[in-house]
Amino acid sequence: MQSILAVDDSASIRQMVAFTLKNAGYNVIEAADGKEGLAKARENTVNLVLTDQNMPLMDGITLVKTLRGLPMYATTPMLILTTESSAEMKALGKAAGATGWLVKPFDPARLVEVVRKVIGQHVLVATKPATAGLRGLGTTWEP
Amino acid sequence: MGTMTNQGIPRIDAGIDLSQFFAVFFDEAFENLASYESLLLSADPAQTDGETLNGIFRAAHSIKGGAAMFGFVDVTALTHELETLLDLVRKHEIELSTPMVDCLLASGDALKAQLQRHQAGGAGEPAPIDHLLATLRQLATQPSATAPGASTAGTATTAGSTARKHATAEQTRTLAVRVGPLLAAFEIQSLLDLFDDIPGMGNATLVATDNVGVTDYCDLSVVTSCSSSDLIDLFTFYVDREKVSVTESSRPMADVTQIPDSDPGFGLFDELVPNVSAKPADSATTDMATGAHAPKFDRHAPLNDSTTLRVSVEKIDQLINLVGELVITQAMLAQNAETLSPNQHGGIVAGLADLERSTRDLQDSVMGIRMIPMSFVFNRFPRMLRDLAGKLGKNIELKTSGEATELDKGLIEKITDPLTHLVRNSVDHGIEIPADRIAAGKSPHGTIALSARHQGSSIVIEVRDDGRGLDRDRILAKAIENGIPLPDGMSDQDVWQLIFAPGFSTAEVVTDVSGRGVGMDVVKRNISALGGSVELDSTLGHGTRVLVRLPLTLAIMDGMSVRVGGEVYILPLASVIETFKIDPSKIKSIPGKGHVVQLRQEYLPVRLLARMFDVPQPATETDRSIMIIVEADGKRSALVVDELMGQHQVVVKNLEASYRKVEGFSGATILGDGRVGLILDVGYLVA
Numbered sequence: 001m002q003s004i005l006a007v008d009d010s011a012s013i014r015q016m017v018a019f020t021l022k023n024a025g026y027n028v029i030e031a032a033d034g035k036e037g038l039a040k041a042r043e044n045t046v047n048l049v050l051t052d053q054n055m056p057l058m059d060g061i062t063l064v065k066t067l068r069g070l071p072m073y074a075t076t077p078m079l080i081l082t083t084e085s086s087a088e089m090k091a092l093g094k095a096a097g098a099t100g101w102l103v104k105p106f107d108p109a110r111l112v113e114v115v116r117k118v119i120g121q122h123v124l125v126a127t128k129p130a131t132a133g134l135r136g137l138g139t140t141w142e143p
Numbered sequence: 144m145g146t147m148t149n150q151g152i153p154r155i156d157a158g159i160d161l162s163q164f165f166a167v168f169f170d171e172a173f174e175n176l177a178s179y180e181s182l183l184l185s186a187d188p189a190q191t192d193g194e195t196l197n198g199i200f201r202a203a204h205s206i207k208g209g210a211a212m213f214g215f216v217d218v219t220a221l222t223h224e225l226e227t228l229l230d231l232v233r234k235h236e237i238e239l240s241t242p243m244v245d246c247l248l249a250s251g252d253a254l255k256a257q258l259q260r261h262q263a264g265g266a267g268e269p270a271p272i273d274h275l276l277a278t279l280r281q282l283a284t285q286p287s288a289t290a291p292g293a294s295t296a297g298t299a300t301t302a303g304s305t306a307r308k309h310a311t312a313e314q315t316r317t318l319a320v321r322v323g324p325l326l327a328a329f330e331i332q333s334l335l336d337l338f339d340d341i342p343g344m345g346n347a348t349l350v351a352t353d354n355v356g357v358t359d360y361c362d363l364s365v366v367t368s369c370s371s372s373d374l375i376d377l378f379t380f381y382v383d384r385e386k387v388s389v390t391e392s393s394r395p396m397a398d399v400t401q402i403p404d405s406d407p408g409f410g411l412f413d414e415l416v417p418n419v420s421a422k423p424a425d426s427a428t429t430d431m432a433t434g435a436h437a438p439k440f441d442r443h444a445p446l447n448d449s450t451t452l453r454v455s456v457e458k459i460d461q462l463i464n465l466v467g468e469l470v471i472t473q474a475m476l477a478q479n480a481e482t483l484s485p486n487q488h489g490g491i492v493a494g495l496a497d498l499e500r501s502t503r504d505l506q507d508s509v510m511g512i513r514m515i516p517m518s519f520v521f522n523r524f525p526r527m528l529r530d531l532a533g534k535l536g537k538n539i540e541l542k543t544s545g546e547a548t549e550l551d552k553g554l555i556e557k558i559t560d561p562l563t564h565l566v567r568n569s570v571d572h573g574i575e576i577p578a579d580r581i582a583a584g585k586s587p588h589g590t591i592a593l594s595a596r597h598q599g600s601s602i603v604i605e606v607r608d609d610g611r612g613l614d615r616d617r618i619l620a621k622a623i624e625n626g627i628p629l630p631d632g633m634s635d636q637d638v639w640q641l642i643f644a645p646g647f648s649t650a651e652v653v654t655d656v657s658g659r660g661v662g663m664d665v666v667k668r669n670i671s672a673l674g675g676s677v678e679l680d681s682t683l684g685h686g687t688r689v690l691v692r693l694p695l696t697l698a699i700m701d702g703m704s705v706r707v708g709g710e711v712y713i714l715p716l717a718s719v720i721e722t723f724k725i726d727p728s729k730i731k732s733i734p735g736k737g738h739v740v741q742l743r744q745e746y747l748p749v750r751l752l753a754r755m756f757d758v759p760q761p762a763t764e765t766d767r768s769i770m771i772i773v774e775a776d777g778k779r780s781a782l783v784v785d786e787l788m789g790q791h792q793v794v795v796k797n798l799e800a801s802y803r804k805v806e807g808f809s810g811a812t813i814l815g816d817g818r819v820g821l822i823l824d825v826g827y828l829v830a
Binding site: 011012013016019054086087094098099100101103105106110118 | 161163164165168171204205207212213334408410411412
């Protein structure tokens with residue numbers, strides 16, 4: 001079974017996410033803040049990290065950045081769940097090494113859909129040549 | 144990027160009923176709301192620290208997140224405005240002001256009402272919040288008008304912000320901007336968001352993307368008054384300068400509509416996650432990460448700490464009940480074992496002694512679960528004091544101590560109203576207005592001190608003020624006016640007791656006697672009903688002190704067991720005044736009105752328990768009756784029983800839970816010998 005680490009300081013949202021994903025057939029490990037998330041990610045091997053951004057002790061961006069630095073999580077997909085799809089947040093998320101974002105609120109069905117997609121895509125990425133995503137780079141461009 | 148998420152993946156109906164998470168959400172939201180309010184109250188507008196502001200923002204933010212998730216639209220709308228304003232405040236783009244705190248507190252109240260309505264099932268009309276939303280919006284846009292071109296900036300949602308430079312005043316014009324090649328879809332959105340974030344930058348519309356993938360070019364139509372170079376500077380927050388080209392377009396591109404973003408809620412940054420550190424956007428974003436835009440939060444109250452566990456009160460009560468049964472069984476065993484010889488049954492006797500110790504420890508621990516700190520009550524007072532003091536033009540400082548003192552949850556709920564009353568009285572009638580205080584040679588700031596501490600098996604809560612104190616002469620005058628008989632040479636204590644008389648709680652007293660009086664009888668009655676007592680102490684001109692003494696829990700009570708015929712009843716020890724033997728001939732019968740007995744100068748109604756409860760009594764018993772004087776609600780009665788059996792702690796069992804409410808009894812307990820003893824409702828007996 002694939003394991004998902006769900007990190008959110010809000011117990012209600014965390015429980016909702018965990019319940020939904022367990023129902024969808026995933027093993028879910030919960031953590032209430034970034035620090036706990038980091039500890040649990042070290043103890044277990046997870047296939048996907050879903051983290052809230054705004055949390056006490058350690059925020060989601062920092063968690064993603066720290067996890068990315070660990071060899072075992074170098075390529076694991078990580079999504080940031082955020083209330084705001086602001087550019088700032090996205091830039092930070094991207095710089096930290098997050099795979100993508102999901103804006104709250106989302107309904108359970110949506111979450112399952114996104115998770116399936118991301119976990120699926122991850123498999124795809126691993127089998128593709130590394131340059132596949134950089135299509136278009138060769139084009140010259142005049143300011 | 145809109146094409147990214149819907150590829151061939153059907154929406155799955157996860158079939159999850161969100162309402163199962165509501166209870167947790169409400170608990171969480173109310174906790175957040177409480178910390179929101181207490182942080183706001185501790186925030187000094189003149190000197191706010193970042194931690195407090197972050198804490199306030201975080202509370203609103205968390206409520207919004209949950210409310211949006213679980214579909215409480217009105218809560219989301221209000222918290223969204225709060226969040227917008229608070230975000231600007233915590234970034235110090237707008238300074239906190241007293242009117243703003245007022246509005247934020249009022250919003251907190253409105254939020255509470257909204258949440259309570261939803262918690263109760265959402266019935267009834269939601270309270271209107273339009274005025275609050277308008278005020279919040281207005282506060283969030285306060286000092287913005289200086290930005291040139293702001294009038295054309297239709298998206299100035301975060302006006303008042305920006306240390307970033309604006310163009311010198313230029314005419315508004317339309318520019319065609321081409322950006323690319325882009326590395327990730329999010330960059331387009333980032334650029335568009337830039338226009339939302341920065342007032343005066345103008346409006347941008349996405350004209351087209353090279354939509355083969357998400358990684359190529361996009362064309363924007365920008366209506367702005369900024370200079371092209373400023374625009375490019377801003378764009379380089381997210382993309383390299385050489386990727387941006389700006390062309391003046393002579394005609395407004397009115398026909399362009401924004402390409403609908405079919406999936407703005409989810410996206411992938413790119414497909415080469417491990418390499419992102421080499422991305423061009425980094426230099427700009429890293430700065431932002433270390434700057435004011437990446438706040439690190441620290442939660443003030445560790446309420447969601449994973450070391451705590453939420454359990455329903457029902458489960459705990461069940462546990463307490465079971466432990467109660469265990470205590471009774473243990474008592475029965477101990478009683479039966481008294482006849483055993485320690486020589487012959489040494490093992491059993493030693494085992495029973497161990498059992499007694501463990502049972503008592505277990506009972507203490509289990510009762511401890513229901514204990515919650517007094518801060519649950521104390522925390523509501525800063526707000527109340529602020530509101531009241533503001534209304535009355537007084538300066539009052541609240542000091543609290545012993546907030547960590549724990550008390551049974553049931554008692555906490557019941558003590559809140561009486562305590563609120565006492566504090567309100569202190570504010571209203573105790574503390575003088577600043578001018579009077581100065582005239583009396585006191586500091587213009589009044590102080591109200593609340594404290595709680597354990598004392599034996601009770602808790603003592605003290606409400607003390609340094610106000611004007613009680614005026615003995617005026618209370619006596621008022622008592623005479625009300626026709627209350629006054630013995631000569633009353634002590635101060637006796638005089639203070641007068642204000643607990645029901646007749647004193649009139650509006651007139653409030654103005655005539657500069658002391659307490661508003662509903663003090665109710666306060667005393669409520670506290671007595673909990674098995675507690677109220678003491679009052681005052682010095683004219685120096686202040687008043689009220690001491691409230693309460694038992695630690697309602698589940699265990701000190702009782703006196705009495706026998707009537709073959710039945711055993713329990714009386715709450717707190718309501719017993721005195722007991723004595725009486726010659727039955729002293730009991731006088733008044734036709735149609737029952738019996739009375741003369742005790743010193745007083746006639747008291749007599750309750751013959753045997754007759755009231757139809758207990759068969761051998762004729763001999765009536766000759767040597769025992770009388771117990773009990774008091775409740777300020778009234779006394781004399782109970783006639785056959786025997787006083789002893790005093791002990793009893794575990795109170797609710798009758799309604801297993802049978803139904805029975806008049807005259809407040810509950811039941813199981814006695815040491817296994818029999819059920821009913822607990823007498825003294826309030827009923829004196830009525």
